[in-house]
Amino acid sequence: MNIIKNIKSSAIKVLKTEAQALENLAELVDDDFEACVANILETKGRVVITGVGKSAIIANKIVATLNSTGTPSLxxxxxxxxxxxxxxxxxEDFVICLSKSGNTPEVKVLVPMLKKMGSKLAALVSNTDSYLAKQADFVLNATIQEEACPLNLAPTTSTTAHLALGDALAVCLLEARGFGSQDFARFHPGGSLGKQLYLTVEDLVAKDLVPVVNQEAPLTTVILEISGKRLGATAVLNDGGKLTGIVTDGDLRRMLERHPDLSDITAKDIMTKNPKTIDKNEYAVKALNLMREFNITQLVALDGEKIFGFIHIHDLMKEGIV
Structure with a gap:
């Protein structure tokens, strides 16, 4: 039990140490950070990020974030x-070098070569008195008080700080470029995230399965339309072809409980008036949000005022949006 308690306390200490480091990091964002962002926006080349050891791993993640948010990087x-x-x-490239100490041998060899090539250089460091910081055009200050490692050796707090500062850089560039959800969708077409950004209701509606009945249709017609189209519901239209309601499987069950005599029942007697609808051009994720908001499983899709079809929660689940 004491071992378990020590594990928990150690984990909490690490998280609090790193959280405090990020709080402190916010105070270190200065004019150099702002100038770095401005220069990247003006560069005609790419952002090249470099480092060794754990810094190389963090650099890879920052590159991935920049690429996905509109800043070409490698x-x-x-x-x-x-x-x-x-x-x-x-x-024309802009180089960012990550290093906790700023004094690693590889960095000391690399920096003079970069300067000879004429590339702008930013140092993302935890030691602003280092060789790298003094040679760089811009210093992104990621100074920390201590590593979360009890030996104060393993890169923990420092890598978290570097990663967070890289995220801040990417978001500032994203905002400055006016990078929106449509741009994001172009770079993220795969997976559930991408589908939320580009799939529309029209993409998911089964266009050849549009169950509709007239509001004066008898009960048998309603049942046959629902069962024949297999969507669990049918739209109800007036004589002018305008949507006036919806009949679902649930409506049928409730009707059977209330009406012992079914001979005179028509669609308008059992329909739910003013059903929830969505335009066919809306994103599918908005349909999901509406279903969750109103605790329903389907929406009527419209093309203007004309019924286009049905979108069901199962359609969203099948695409991995739910």
């Missing part, structure tokens, strides 16, 4: 750079 390992990979850098 990763270059600092050790590989001095063995040939420098060829990937062009003069």
């Amino acid at each position: 990763f270059m390992h600092a050790a590989d750079a001095i063995h040939g990979d420098l060829g990937m850098i062009q003069k």
